[in-house]
Amino acid sequence: MGFFVAWEILCLIFNVSDIVLPRPSQILVTLWTRFPAIWPHAIQTLYTTLVGFALGIAIGVLLGILIGSSRLAYDVAYPLLVGFSSIPKVAVVPIFVLWFGAGTVPAVLTAMIMCIFPIVVNVATGLAATEPELQDVMRTLRATKWEILWNIGLPRTMPYFFASLKVAATLAFVGAVISETVASNRGIGNLMMIASSSFDVPLVFAGLFILAILGVALYAGFSLIEGRVTGWAVRSENFSAGG
Numbered sequence: 001m002g003f004f005v006a007w008e009i010l011c012l013i014f015n016v017s018d019i020v021l022p023r024p025s026q027i028l029v030t031l032w033t034r035f036p037a038i039w040p041h042a043i044q045t046l047y048t049t050l051v052g053f054a055l056g057i058a059i060g061v062l063l064g065i066l067i068g069s070s071r072l073a074y075d076v077a078y079p080l081l082v083g084f085s086s087i088p089k090v091a092v093v094p095i096f097v098l099w100f101g102a103g104t105v106p107a108v109l110t111a112m113i114m115c116i117f118p119i120v121v122n123v124a125t126g127l128a129a130t131e132p133e134l135q136d137v138m139r140t141l142r143a144t145k146w147e148i149l150w151n152i153g154l155p156r157t158m159p160y161f162f163a164s165l166k167v168a169a170t171l172a173f174v175g176a177v178i179s180e181t182v183a184s185n186r187g188i189g190n191l192m193m194i195a196s197s198s199f200d201v202p203l204v205f206a207g208l209f210i211l212a213i214l215g216v217a218l219y220a221g222f223s224l225i226e227g228r229v230t231g232w233a234v235r236s237e238n239f240s241a242g243g
Contacts, residue, residue, distance in 0.1 A: 022202040027209060030202040038191065042210050045176055045188040048104055049214075052111025053172040057165070060116045064123025068157075069149060074124070085117040090178050097183040107179035107187065114175030115168030122164035126157030162226035169218045173211055 004024045010016070011023045018026060031038065063081070066073045089110055096106035130153050138148045180189025188207045195203035 019199055019201050022205055026202045027205045030206045031209065034203065034206070038188075038206065038210065041186060041188050041191045041207075042214070044104075044186045045107075045173070045180065045211070046214055048107040048180075048187065049111050049172045049176040052108040052176060053115055053169060055108070056112040056115035056168060056172065057119060059112070060119025060164075060168070061123055061161070063116070064120040064157075065127065065149070065154075067120060068124035068127030069145075069153070078124075081117060081120060084113075089114055089175055090182065093179050093182045096179070102183040102185070104184070104186075106183045107176045107189075110175040110179040111172040112175070114171040118164045118167045118171070119161070122160040123157055126160035127153050129160075130156045158230045159226075162222060162230060165222045166219050166226075169222060170215050173215050173218075177211065 008023050008025060011021060016023075022030075063077065067077055067081075068074075092113065093106055093110055096109050100106060100109075127149075138152060143151070176187065177189035177192075180187035181193045184190050188211055192204050192207040195201075195207065
């Protein structure tokens with residue numbers, strides 16, 4: 001809150017133009033007065049982000065399990081994945097437009113490819129960090145490789161997995177907005193592009209505020225789920241104080 005108060009006061013003191021940097025009060029007024037026009041774009045961006053994010057989770061987990069549990073898959077797939085992740089995603093959007101046309105599909109695919117890499121890396125790291133002693137115990141009990149993965153590997157991977165989700169969620173929003181600015185007539189990205197071309201800077205910042213709110217809400221949601229699912233991996237205060 002102090003940040004926004006300082007922002008407001010400094011803009012008033014130095015008489016900063018709205019075109020350069022609008023005051024937070026102006027941004028809030030823009031959100032309030034133009035909310036009916038902004039709302040459909042926000043819903044579109046949230047929809048494309050969540051769909052792309054869900055696809056990215058599914059593909060990322062499968063690739064992470066494959067790479068983390070197979071040395072051959074690691075040697076073959078990991079360098080290709082690193083190379084693909086190094087490509088600027090804005091350069092991939094025109095290819096998606098050529099294949100699927102402008103609209104929702106390129107935004108979904110861009111959000112998906114943005115969030116795959118951190119999920120793959122963290123899931124594979126979590127599997128690689130599984131204690132060999134636990135795997136040896138399971139083998140002495142004649143457990144299959146799948147049973148070891150299901151009972152030991154995947155539970156141990158959960159803290160890494162949820163850490164990757166919190167990073168991937170923000171990247172998915174970035175991917176969706178990038179695609180909307182290039183190849184869509186709907187979404188917050190398209191709204192911000194049109195607003196910037198008409199020098200409607202308060203509306204541009206209003207779009208940024210909405211993206212920030214959606215990103216924080218998604219991050220907080222995964223943090224809450226993480227606390228319930230992986231609470232065993234967090235050392236309690238009483239335990240650490242007693243140790």
